[in-house]
C-alpha cells in the first residue's frame with residue numbers, strides 16, 4: 001500500500017492494488033473484500049490489503065473489445081445470506097455477428113473461486129455489430145428490483161426514441177429476470193416491457209440516491225454530459241434535445257436543448273467530462289459537508305467530481321484527485337464509509353481515499 005502525498009484537497013489517496021487491466025466495476029462482498037471486474041473479461045476477489053485472487057471461473061462468453069467487455073458488478077443486498085452477485089457484460093450473438101449488453105446473476109462459490117449457477121437474466125435487443133456504447137451499470141433499488149443502463153450503440157442513436165428496442169434505455173427487472181407488472185410500458189403494444197425510461201445516450205454511471213430513487217449519468221456527444229434521475233416512462237431526450245452538439249459541431253436534433261414532453265437533466269457538463277461510475281456518500285467519515293454528496297468519476301478530465309446537491313439541484317462541484325492524472329472509472333462507498341475508486345488503464349489501480357486532516 002502506497003501513501004501518496006496529501007493534497008491541498010481533503011483526501012489522501014492510498015493505492016491498494018495495481019496491475020488491474022482496465023478495471024470497470026467493484027462491489028464489496030464483506031468488510032474486507034470486494035469483487036473487481038476487468039474489462040477484457042475477468043473478475044477477481046481483491047482484499048483491502050491489496051491481495052488479489054485468481055480470475056474467477058465460470059464467466060459466460062464475453063465479446064470484449066473497444067468499450068465492451070466485462071463491465072459492472074454488484075452484490076445482492078442479501079449477499080451475506082445468499083452469496084448472489086449481478087454482473088453485466090457485452091454478450092456475443094448466439095450465431096452470426098453482433099453483441100449487446102446482458103445482465104446475469106450468479107452465486108459466488110464458498111471458496112470464492114468460482115461463479116456458480118450463472119443465469120443470464122436479460123439481453124438487450126437487438127444484437128448489433130458495434131464495440132461502442134454499452135451503458136452497463138446496475139443498481140438494486142430498495143424494493144429489490146434491478147435497474148440496468150443501456151447505451152444507444154452509437155450508430156443506432158435514433159433507436160433511443162423508440163420503444164420497440166433496448167437501445168438508449170434504462171430497464172427494470174425482477175431478480176429472476178421476469179418483468180415487474182408495474183413497469184411503465186407493460187401492456188403497451190409495440191413496446192418492450194423491461195423499459196423504465198428512454199432517450200438516453202450512453203450511461204456508464206448509476207447509483208441509488210439517498211431519496212431511494214435511481215440516479216444515472218450519461219455521456220453527451222461534444223458537450224452535454226448529463227446527470228438524470230430517470231422516472232418511470234419518461235423520455236430523456238437523446239438524440240432530439242441536448243446541451244451539446246455532435247462531434248465536429250453539427251447540431252443535435254433541431255439544435256434545441258429543451259422540448260415539451262422531454263425531461264431536462266438534473267445537471268449537465270459542457271465541455272464533456274466523460275462521466276463514469278458514481279456513488280452517493282452515506283457516511284460522515286470525511287466530515288458532515290460531504291455526507292449525502294454525489295461523487296462521479298471523470299474519464300476525460302481525469303478527476304473525481306464531488307457534487308453538492310440541495311433540493312435535488314447541484315449547488316457546488318469540487319474536483320478531487322486531479323494530481324493523480326488518472327481516468328476515474330468507478331467510485332463506491334465501502335462498508336467502512338470510505339470511498340474507493342478504480343482507474344481506467346492497462347495498469348489500473350484500486351485506490352482508497354483517506355480523509356486528510
Ligand SMILES: [Ca+2]
Pocket residue numbers: 199226236237238241242263264265
Ligand atoms: Ca437528456
